[in-house]
Amino acid sequence: MAIGTNMEWMKQFEREIEDTFREAEKEASLFPFPLNGIGVDHLAKLNPLRSGQGSNLITFLLPYWLSEYAGSSPEVGRELAVGNVFAMLHFFLLDDAMDEGGIMKGAGAPSRRLLALGQLCHAAFQGRYDRIAVPGWSWSASNNEYVRQWAEAVAEEGEVAADPGDVGRLARKSAPVKLCVAVILRLSGREDRLPELEKAVDLALATLQLSDDWTDWREDLAGGQEKCNAFLTLARERIALPLAEPLDERQVRRAIYRANAAGALSDIADGYSERMSRLTDIPGELYAFQRATAAGIREGADEVAAVKTRLAVEGGLSYFLSQHVIK
Incomplete structure (x- = not known):
């Protein structure tokens, strides 16, 4: 739904994506054996042009949008x-080493190799950022702050229920994405724009998290990760289920088909679009990305409404609800 929308929207950036991953794979191929092959394979999983998954587009497209916005060279963006x-x-890879899951689940590489590969990737990241010289300024302090935000999010994940209305908390696990904002604005002498652009990126990241949680709610529920999923928090609220009672799939479907949970989630995402529209002087592509993600969530809500309408017209709604939700 939302991912599909972003996949359609991203087609205009295929050249930038191809260039980015070709360069990354070239560098990973120089890692020591066998980490070079593992690294190239994992990069292929992250490449949306190969995997068909577009939920991480903002990570590697944001630098291009910002370099154009700030008047930096395309080489800086790349x-x-x-x-x-x-x-x-x-x-x-850190996530996988902590929970033995994620996108690398089943890859067959032991945690020792994943952690070693992760350190090589971290060094490669540092090397690329070090090439962008900002006279009299080091990017490490900004990076430390964004990593601190990420660490706080990871530390509390699964302990505190995700809140679909809390932009800051929804965006924190992706906070390191904002480092490129600080670097490019500093490089272009526009660091005064950082607070406003951080707000814009947070709204886009929060909307993306809502989209991912809507897409992944079954997997998260089955895996005992209810508190990590903002949509499941919303579903519980919509049916007024006490915290002491477990949430199951039938109850989530009840929230979707009887309590309009999908529509409520879409309203929140649309609210983030409205908040973003009130920000001044932000990259148009960033706003377009956020709106495309919100539109994908709305598509999901509209599909739910269409199913209910069709079944009501055909006389099958009562049977459907009796089979798929709790009365």
Whole structure:
């Protein structure tokens, strides 16, 4: 739904994506054996042109949007985009080492190799950012702050229920994405724009998290990750299920088909679009990405409404609800 929308929308950036991943794979191929092959394979999984998954587009397209916005050269955007790809893989590998899941689940590489590969990716990320010289300024302090935000999000994940209305918390796990914002604005002498652009990126990241949670709610529920999923938090609220009672799939479907949980989620995402529209002087592509993601969530809500309408007209709604939701 949302991912499909972004996949359609991203076609205009195919050249940038191809260039970024070609460069990243070239560098990964120089890693020591066998980590070079593992690294190239994992990069292929992250490449939306190969995997068909578009939920991480902002990670490697944001530097291109920002370099054009700030008047930097395309080479700056490409260097930071490649750096962001390696940073993204580094964090995914950390996640996998912590929970033995994620996008690398079943890859067959033991945690020792994943952690070693992660360190190589981190070094590659640092190397790319170091190539972008900002006279009299080091990017490490900004990076430390964004990594701190990521660490806070990881530390509380599964302990505190995700809140679909809390932009800051929804965006924190992806906070390192904002490093390229700080670097490019500093390079172009427009660092005064950082607070406003951080707000814009947070709204886009929060909308993306809502989209991912809507797409992944069954997997998260089955895996005991209810508190990590903002849509499941919303579903529980829509049917007023006490926190002491477990949430199951039938109850989530009840929230979707009887309590308009999908529509409520879409309203929140549309609210983020409205908030973003009130920000001034932000890259048009960033706003377009957020709106495309929100539109994908709305498509999902509209599909639910269409199913209900069709079944009501055909006389099958009562039977459907009796089979798929709790009365």
